Amino acid sequence: MPASKHAPGRHFLQIPGPTNVPDRVLRAIDNPTMDHRGPEFGELGKDILANLRRIFQTQGPVVIYPASGTGAWEAALTNTLSPGDTVLMSRTGWFATLWKEMADRLGLDATFLDTDWRRGADPDAIGDALAKDRDHRIKAVCVVHNETSTGCTSRIDEVRAAIDKAKHPALLMVDTISSLASIDYKHDAWGVDVTVAGSQKGLMLPPGLSFNAISPKALKATETAKLPRSYWDWRPMLAANETGYFPFTPATNLLYGLNAAVGMLLEEGLDNVFARHDRHAEATRRAVRVWGLEIQCAEPRHYSSSLTAVRVPEGHSADALRATILKRFNMSLGNGLGPLKDKVFRIGHLGDFGDLQLIGTLGGVEMGLRAAGIPHKTGGTQAAIDYLAGNA
Incomplete structure (x- = not known):
């Protein structure tokens, strides 16, 4: 050819x-691979995990998977929900649609609130649906913060306010794959339970890493969640992360790049x-x-x-x-x-x-x-x- x-x-x-991946990040990825069980890697892991909390604006844990953002979608659902659970999702565009299709395949009962793909999620519609759910069958509300297919950003603070006004216990899950480190996002202040993110956009890395930021309420939900999970299970991840390590072979060189990228963001x-x-x-x-x-x-x-x-x-x-x-x-x-x-x-x-x-x-x-x-x-x-x- x-x-x-x-x-x-x-x-x-x-x-x-x-x-585009900046040269500083590319040079970091280009470093020789280190022993992912050695002491130097443990220190690197602890630094990365601590600094990621600043990016997500959370005091809680952030876990890292060697996966695309789709993997982090699945981890968010499987760690907190059980077969047949109802989830309320807002169809703001193509990626919200794909997340809903995943929920269907996992055996969840996904209810869609449609839009015209020209605006973000409607907090009033979400609040109305939750207010009518007097038996609290809805276990989670899933919203894409920035819909990459349309260029529309949902107001997550207003969605949180609508959930609180309805006095509903549903978890709030938010996809920030195309907004994290580009658009202001506050995991803790906005009362988000699971935040989903990926490496290849605002974090300035190649594809290959995905993330969940997790609230105490979401961690509590893992105790009763019945959807099958093994690779995506938060519990072994969190246990290993306490010392900076991972329960499987991590994407070592991408983590070098992540460390450099987060450093650049915090410097700016x-x-x-x-x-x-x-x-x-x-x-x-x-x-x-x-x-x-x-x-x-x-x-x-x-x-x-x-x-x-x-x-x-x-x-x-x-x-x-x-x-x-x-x-x-x-x-x-x-x-x-x-x-x-x-x-x-x-x-x-x-x-x-x-x-x-x-x-x-x-x-x-x-x-x-x-x-x-x-x-x-x-x-x-x-x-x-x-x-x-x-x-x-």
């Missing part, structure tokens, strides 16, 4: 994850990390509006700071636009998923990402719109430049 033709310049990977300061993502998201939305295109998220309070999903005009192909941009300008954008297939393209602006990278990204999109013949107005990239220059 002939080699692919070299494309000069840096490839712009602007999908909403996996994100989480408030600064969140402000940077907010600023880049606003610059992107200003560009989209000047182009005359429509943002998929229709509720400004639910705008995502991790990505922006953009609708193409009726009769035009988002996938054709993406293909043109890749071929002409060496940039990858996210595709539409499920009902949004070929209707939207997604601009990722999360992770290790600065002003110049954003302007290059938006310039590539604007050139691509012209090259693909998508009706638009010029000047979107300039609008972003003006915003960023005036809001350092």
Whole structure:
């Protein structure tokens, strides 16, 4: 098979994850593998687990699996629930749909609260469903914090308030795979019982690690949960983690990278990390509006700071636009998923990402719109430049 033709310049990977891995993290991963039973590894493990609590904003335990975020979904469900338990889930997009399908396969009774895929979860609808559940058949409420397919972020603090108002004992489980370390998230303050996360987005790592942050209430639920679990069982993980070790062979070199990535986030300061993502998201939305295109998220309070999903005009192909941009300008954008297939393209602006990278990204999109013949107005990239220059 002939080699692919070299494309000069840096490839712009602007999908909403996996994100670009910084050199510092790559160099850490490149270190020689150490003995995962030796004393040096135990100290590394304790440092990583302690610092991860700062990222999740929790005083409780965080466990790490060598898995994609899908594994952390399964761990959240199997450690806390029993066959036939009812779970209430909000269908905010494609990834919420996949989590619901997993619940079905595990033998849970998953009830879906639908949305139009243009806003986050509806706290009022969740509260109403819980208020009607006088027998407390619903054992968990599952919400995707930032829906990667739509660019809509749910207000988890408001979901927590709705659960409390209904005086319902259901566990609150939240997927932060595309929001952790990009959008402010408070596991403890928002009363979340299980937080799900992955390594390949805001944590600036390759895919391969997933996480659960666990509340005391969720730990208590493991005592009565009857869903089968072995690899995903929190109990041996937590026991081994007390000394910095794992009950199985961990992804040692990815943990080196995680240590470096968490260090970078804490050096920048989480408030600064969140402000940077907010600023880049606003610059992107200003560009989209000047182009005359429509943002998929229709509720400004639910705008995502991790990505922006953009609708193409009726009769035009988002996938054709993406293909043109890749071929002409060496940039990858996210595709539409499920009902949004070929209707939207997604601009990722999360992770290790600065002003110049954003302007290059938006310039590539604007050139691509012209090259693909998508009706638009010029000047979107300039609008972003003006915003960023005036809001350092």
